[in-house]
Amino acid sequence: MTPRADQVTNRDEAPQASPVRRSLKERMASAHHSFADPMLTAATTGNPLTQTNVSLGGMTTTDTAFQVAADGEITSAEAAVPIAAAIEVSEPAGVIDLNEAREHHLFLVSEAVDPAELEALAISMWDEAGWIAPGRLRLSSEAELVGPWSLDQPTRADLGTPSTLTNAWILRCPVARAKQQANAVMGEWAKAFPEGMPIGLEYRVLEALNRMARRLAGGMRIAGSGYVMVPDADSAVNLTVYSPRWINPEDLLQAMRERAGFEQMKDARDIVPEAPKAPALSPAQAAHIEKLKAELGPVREDIASKIAKAREELEAQRDKPQVVDGYALMSPIGNRSDMMIEVHAVPTPPRVLRWEPWTAGAIIEYQVRWLPGTAPTPGAGTMSRTARLERLRSTQDVEKAAGMIATLVGGNVIDEDGFLVGLEEISSEEGE
Structure with missing residues (x-):
């Protein structure tokens, strides 16, 4: 993609915004963009990431109604179609049946997680996701979550689930397993499925639920093995901004230095790695090299002319404007980490933005990545307190950088798991 001068965006008057990883229910409720299904009429402005009503898509909000007068005359009138009726998405949570809990995969969350948050995440990934009855959330085709069920202390002790995750959703999904046993390369999945990895729909749903668990600080209990997976909610550090607007490197660099406070930020093309020092030559080696140079003699005239021509072409290229x-x-960032912002055009948007009308045109990806200064220790089960503190500091810097980019170019902020991240608007008084 060749950026044009009129594509550069400079919004000095706009207030700076920083991503805030708060409740998804709050994020979806405050979303500024329309996620309306393109098949609906233009008058429909509902957001499928927040709707929990039963409705029939593709129909208008009004239809023709008929009135019969006392004299028998029939007249028509516009009236609302009563097809969208609010339903209760869940019922009071009863204690889960222990036998059923052992037979099915469980999606574990705390009491603070609203069922609407599960629906919003599900719709982010599957077109057909939505409530089909109170306490029944369809995910994809034959997969659905049923709940929430309460996990009391004796039940948690029997199932081996964390004390903080007191609600459970039962996953109903066809089971399909690979014939070969799992190996260590598959990491935690190998521990959860020692007899054979799930495949097909079951694997896709479980992988998606694992991402949802990290977003909601939840977990999963795997049927059969009873293995409990609790992803680290703080491990999702990287953020990506998707926007229809391009900003030139010099403009983004200036904004990051002067407005976001990253004074040491540089263009990666200007960073020259230190060349390794060559070992010192012994007197015998130096004498041998000088002898070889003397024996080479004059350079052939045709080779010399080629070298001169190549130098002229290189000088001419330096005077031409570069196409980026x-x-x-x-x-x-942090104490001993780095942050990289990678900017380029992408052909398609992430799935969560599939309803955004602007994605039909140019899509620019601004990926903000954390580069930890020290690699994690292989085989280490948990991070040290120092490493966690470094990650927290780096997360704050990544969020600040993504917020500045979103302020400059607009668009949407997406986390590592492909879910929307809400932007908390900062007032001009706080920004000064």
Whole structure:
């Protein structure tokens, strides 16, 4: 993609915004963009990430009604079609049946998680997701979550689930397993399925639920093995901004230095790695090299002319404007980490943005990645307190950078698991 001068965005008057990873229910409720299904009429402005009503898509909000007068005359009138009726999405949570809990995969959350949050995440991934009855959330085709069920202390002790995850949703999904046993390369999944990995729909749903669990600080209990997976909710550090607007590297670099406070940020093209020092030559080696140079003699005339021509072409290229279709910026963050901002055009949007009308045109991806200064220790089960503190500091810097990008170019902020991240608007007084 070749950026044009009129594509550069500069919004000095706009207030800076920073991503805030708060309740998904709050994020969806405050979303500024329309996620309306393109098959609906233009008058429909509902957001499928927040709707929990039963409705029939593709129909208008009004239809023709008929009135019969006392003299028998029939007249027509516009009247609302009573097809969208609010339903209760869940019922009071009863204690789960222990036998049923052992027979099915369980999606575990705390009491603070609203069922609407599960629906919003499900709709982010599956077109057909939605409530089909109170306490029944369809995910994809034959897969659905049933709940929530309460996990009292004796039940949690029997199932081996964390004390903080007191609600459970039962996953009803066809079971399909690979014939070969899982191996260590599959990591935690191998522990959860020692007899054979799930395949097909079951694997896709479980993988998606694992991402949902990380977003909601929840977990899963796997049927059969009883293995409990609780992903680290703080491990999702990286953020990506998707926007229809391009900003030139020099403009983004200036904004990051002067407005976001990343004074040491540089264009990656200006970072020259230190060349390794060559070992010192011994006197015998130096003498041998000088002898070889003397024996080479004069350079052939045709070779000399080619070298001169190549130099002329290189000098001419330096005077031409460079066409940039992607670039990267680097900055130190935290105490000993780095942050990279990679910018380029992408052909398709992430699935959560499939309803955004602007994605029919140019889509620019601004990926903000954390580069930890020290690699995690192989085989280490948990991070040290120092490493967690470094990650927390780096997360704050990543959020600040993504917020600045969103302020400059608009668009949407997406986390590592492909879900929307809400932006908390900062008042001009706080920004000053």
